[in-house]
Amino acid sequence: KTAAIVGCPFSGGQPKAGVDHAPIHLVNAGLPQQLKEIGWEVHFGGHHQFEEIETTNDPPIGKLKRPRLVSSVCKAVADTVGAHAKNGVLPVTIGGDHSLAMGTISGTFSQYPDACVIWVDAHADINTIETTESGNIHGMPVSFLLGIGTSVPEFSWIKPVLRPERLVYIGLRDLDIGEKQLLKQHGIKAFSMHEVDKYGIGQVVEKALDHVNPGRDRPIHLSFDVDALDPSVAPSTGTPVRGGLTFREGHYICEAIWETGLLIGLDIMEVNPSLEDQKSVEQTVAVGCSLIRSALGETLL
């Protein structure tokens, strides 16, 4: 088993500085060694160095902020992640903000076109150019991957590789009005925190897998935004929302997906080591590392 750590020091999809420093914090916390200790061969070619990307002339498109920067960085990530997937290596992408998922999912789906996506997040990240209120592209990756909303030429490299019935959310609790309409309109399945309370995380994961992977035979891309966790568990993140997943609920999701044996792509996004006090940052970085270990088979027994 070989995993490649794809560090993406990128913050362009959202306004808060610091989220681009997460990869170095997780690596310095010992992530490569931790994965080796649970039996993985680990490729880590240094943090993803983006070619000097033209950022001088990047005026907004509609409300979209830094569109050309975000697009070109995500394209570079798609190429890197896609190459790992083609080589039978498990890409473990450390963000950086969640706009990067346009790259990671484009990458893994180039190798596994019949895969499904489990999106763990407080937010749906499905805004289109019409529905976004903030213009922050980390709130939009899913719409580009689904190919919904008015197309934006600067993002034309993103093919609509993701179908609504192959996507399921866990942890939602902070949606924009336009996003709620889009989820309904496209019949996208979502297990919000209300369902987590109602059914318990074990049943939620079972139901989520039944929805996107009924035969348990489809590759799975897990895109985990640490703000899905309660802020008491992962405080140092850019858009915290109260009433999130407990430490165990978050890890259970990762463990259960590992148990399927179908994981082909993992993103751990939105850790921002610059927002809180030292202790809170270390706590958040440690949670990022332990989620990855759980998704890569660190057994409890």
Ligand SMILES: N[C@@H](CC/C=C/[B-](O)(O)O)C(=O)O
């Ligand atoms: N829906 C909000 C919040 C977006 C949150 C993005 B995150 O899930 O990647 O943190 C927006 O569009 O600005």
Ligand SMILES: [Mn+2]
């Ligand atoms: Mn997100």
Ligand SMILES: [Mn+2]
């Ligand atoms: Mn989020």
